[in-house]
Amino acid sequence: MKSLQARQAPLADTAYQLTVLTQAEAVGAQLPAFAHRLRESGLLPLQPTKLGVMQINVGKMCNQVCKHCHVDAGPDRTEIMTRETMQLCLQALAQTDIPVVDLTGGAPEMNPDFRWLVEQISALGRQTIVRCNLTIIVANPKYHDLPEFFARHQVRVVSSLPHFSAGRTDAQRGDGVFGRSIRALQLLNAAGYGVEGSGLTLDLVYNPAGAFMPGSQVGLEREFKQRLGREHGIVFNNLLTITNLPVSRFLEYLLESGNYESYMQKLVAAYNPVAAANVMCRSTLSIGWDGQLYDCDFNQMLELPVASSVRHIRDFHEATLAGRAIVVNQHCYGCTAGAGSSCGGATT
């Protein structure tokens, strides 16, 4: 599989993705505008609360090409954040008391300045979360010591593992990914990650391998713990369930498999006003590889910038950004369905 961009697929164009998303609204009476649902819930305009997380997307380069990737990441993507832009992020961070920096990608570890960035965030006394795809740890000897590096900086590791069976994991993430992920998890465990009393947190992310919503986070966590423990001796802290949003390659999958309309209808039918009040964009600021600012990683991938006079990290001004209205569109139904979905898992 290649990225949409490498295949020059029509959906590589974000304007076309938005057309697909908003046309569905026009054709199907059962797909009301998301903004309309928010208004009914008394949440429009959607406003930010206190900033709790600075999410930095350090690039689209990745060693994997997962079918559901909303970033359209892959080995053929070359966009990565420069050290200069990282410095601007750190300057902005220093002006605030934002406690957590969430590093994402692509595979963030593939950015040559990744380790430097983690060290600087540590030096500022903030916590780093890394969205580690696991296989990167075993992909190349230069990454083998990542678990020790993470441990040294008390990084919280959040790793995707779509299923505890090889079949369902490989179907979403590529052949052999399950086996390599298990090896990486064993290395993280050996470094103390997920082990009780170590203080080193290893969370797993479950997102459905297909056109359905995640089941209960509590039930799935127990199932994952039992199966991974029994079959592979693996321990971890929490399982975070995430709903796939109809963006980029997952949108392509929905359209090509004929599941688009029924999936959207499922999300709309499961709209939960409590989840809507807790969407992650209210307390997160998302920064793109080129320093542009977004309400979340999904808006970033749809190239929907923040609706503010401050649009680049070099101009960061917390109070100005706090006065903005969050940009919403039909993909936002993914965050508000059922128990809610965010980078931190279910929200209700």
Add this chain to the structure above:
Amino acid sequence: MSTYYNPADLAKFGNITEWQSEMGNKFFAYYAEVFKEGALTEREKALIALAVAHAVQCPYCIDAYTTDSLQKGADEAQMMEAVHVAAAIKGGAALVHGVQMMNKAKELSM
């Protein structure tokens, strides 16, 4: 629609309460209670439901509990094994009645 089954009808299941709300509501309350996590996990119950759906050959339930089993984290192997359990019981139930057939045939034969 020129067939008896229309997939869109599954979403209308709740409308059953329209013509008999008291019984309908009681059924749905009971139904919700049955599928809550108890001595069995929600995933185990979804797989039982999937197997039963095949035994009673209800396309609505096959649709609903295939989705539900996936949502609850079941994989293809677990789901197909559940169907084989239904098949074994159904097949076994037919076959075990062969004993009655044998009894009767023996009774009637010289």
